[in-house]
Amino acid sequence: MPRPSNRAQRREEIASALMKLMATKGYDGAALSDVAAEAGLTQGLIHYHFRDKQEILLEVLRLLLERHMAALEAAVQSAASPARQVAAFIDFHLGLSATKNPEALACWISLIGEAIRQPAVRDEFEKALTSIMDLLAAILKRGISARVFRCTSPESATTALVATIQGYFVLAATARNVIPKRSAAASTKAMANGLLKPKTSIR
């Protein structure tokens, strides 16, 4: 009578606990003993479910991406035209409701820091970024095919817009005061217009 496995659930509990702690203390600052306490588990159990701390970090990244992509796809699919989808993509990341989850944001910035150093994290982080960029690139390509965007390189444009979004994330996490209220999405759309030269302005 094999016992039913609760691995997936426990792994998520542990990763969520790390996510929460990382937001305020960073990856290095989040001790596994704190993670265990936060998750209401013993420290030994953490290493029963994860080989090492890095593996938990990768699970955090996986969770963040999973949740992000699901919501992002929903937001984008509800928009009709490519131009509106680009606007939806920007609003999703930089609109009013985007700042609702500062925990995820701080966690994401911490992930950037670890991605520089830990090759395994870098690989997964790059894949995560690629997932997000692929979604935007597909929109741009549809807009180009439909001749509503006049843009030579959808790859470059995708990168530029994602860079802007990531940059706003950095500013929001480190120097919130330097961002004029509600300017992020609007400015980014203005920039998208310069980049994509759409027949109808993105707004």
Next chain:
Amino acid sequence: MPRPSNRAQRREEIASALMKLMATKGYDGAALSDVAAEAGLTQGLIHYHFRDKQEILLEVLRLLLERHMAALEAAVQSAASPARQVAAFIDFHLGLSATKNPEALACWISLIGEAIRQPAVRDEFEKALTSIMDLLAAILKRGISARVFRCTSPESATTALVATIQGYFVLAATARNVIPKRSAAASTKAMANGLLKPKTSIR
């Protein structure tokens, strides 16, 4: 006759050593014993020149900014018109020679991570960003006064362009492969055109 103080020099040596180590190992990963070894002096001496590790980090930030601003001002001042100065500003950060110093880039990303957590670092980081943004804002304001830029909020535009640059830094540090070759500066200029609607295109 007291021997001449070498405080300033020693402080810079120590900060430079931390900068070098942070680039590859991050702030937490750079042990002060390693810093001492890298700087060619003893661990005890570090605490003679700095109260604690954070103070060295702040010195690193100061050094980075000092060097950055000096070179940036030189690059911008050599440009004639506001439009050309914006281009110079972008090229300085994202042009071909910008990637020449990966150490400073990785160090900067690490600083972002610490700025989230250590309030003292956050304050200085915000000031550093403000210095950079002030320089760009001044250019934009001149352009607006001279009616070569049609842009309602120079503050928002400044923020947007700096965000884009910071975002490219993040991508360059974590997922170099996702940036099409030489696209960063060009795309950013295209975006600047959308943002500033200049009489003559920025390029």
Next chain:
Amino acid sequence: MPRPSNRAQRREEIASALMKLMATKGYDGAALSDVAAEAGLTQGLIHYHFRDKQEILLEVLRLLLERHMAALEAAVQSAASPARQVAAFIDFHLGLSATKNPEALACWISLIGEAIRQPAVRDEFEKALTSIMDLLAAILKRGISARVFRCTSPESATTALVATIQGYFVLAATARNVIPKRSAAASTKAMANGLLKPKTSIR
């Protein structure tokens, strides 16, 4: 109809797994989780078959001795005279084929280390040594009765020869290079001649 008990078989599987791991990692270095993996079963099951880790070690010793004694008795019994039996005893331990099983050798050395510390292991180890020595002592006593050996204390002679063999084991396990090729059995026989002063030389 209850399924047939596989206790004995499982115990041997587990002990064999520990034996294999001990050879390369030592007793302390062989984690029970590794033992379970090596034996192809789960960690929990190990403690169903053994009270604790030490009990597995004792089983390892029992297995090693059982196999050793069976082969040793066969080797000795095929020799005709006491002198030839002594030679067979030496050859069995130090001859060319003796080094064929480095796993058992390394395991034996590890057992020595544990015998120093764990009293239960020491007791069993002493019994094992006694079994081996009893076999040699019987040969020597027969030789003395038959007046082919001139030796006052068969106990001392037995101990001396077994000590030499154990010593060669130590050298073989730790410093293989210091033993001149094929010298072990020959030298030991020369020493046995000094010890037993046989009418016909042992060789």
Next chain:
Amino acid sequence: MPRPSNRAQRREEIASALMKLMATKGYDGAALSDVAAEAGLTQGLIHYHFRDKQEILLEVLRLLLERHMAALEAAVQSAASPARQVAAFIDFHLGLSATKNPEALACWISLIGEAIRQPAVRDEFEKALTSIMDLLAAILKRGISARVFRCTSPESATTALVATIQGYFVLAATARNVIPKRSAAASTKAMANGLLKPKTSIR
């Protein structure tokens, strides 16, 4: 004004503490926290003077060998002829006073166990054995040159005698009861006679 170094002294204190604990608890069983307590130092200081635990073990080996060789050379040099020097060599290791230091003996046996696994320990252990064997080999060679020993291979004879001594160490450490009182040195001399066929018996 450089502070005078006490490294050598501290290293010896720490190694001595490990030696003492290893004798009863083995290498793995001797926790560095216990070593620190035994030496009356803090745990951190141990790692200031030694990179890791293995390095302490190597220092233990070095200390053991240093002390052993000094006393052994003194014992051997006080003997006049090669035959008497061989006797002195044997007595030094197996005579009545040899068992006076059970701590060093148990420690030596533990070292054997570690030499099997840790290559760095094996190398040093082999060198230590070689030092001891070189001393005996030199005696044998002098005896052969002087035609008082009739022995074809001094290397094999050296190995055989050292093996016997090591074997007695093993028996003494694990199964003291199996060694007839005072038989070790006498039996080994009898064996040496078989091996070296000296003109005058070794005794």
Next chain:
DNA sequence: GATGAATGAGTATTCATTCAT
């Protein structure tokens, strides 16, 4: 018999910081 989850004490090692000299 067998599984897999859970425990909790233990371990080597790291490191910022202090301080006597």
Next chain:
DNA sequence: CATGAATGAATACTCATTCAT
């Protein structure tokens, strides 16, 4: 100024053992 020793708390990770199913 400078050294090197010393501290002590913290940290990730290991592992024999227990237990509910």
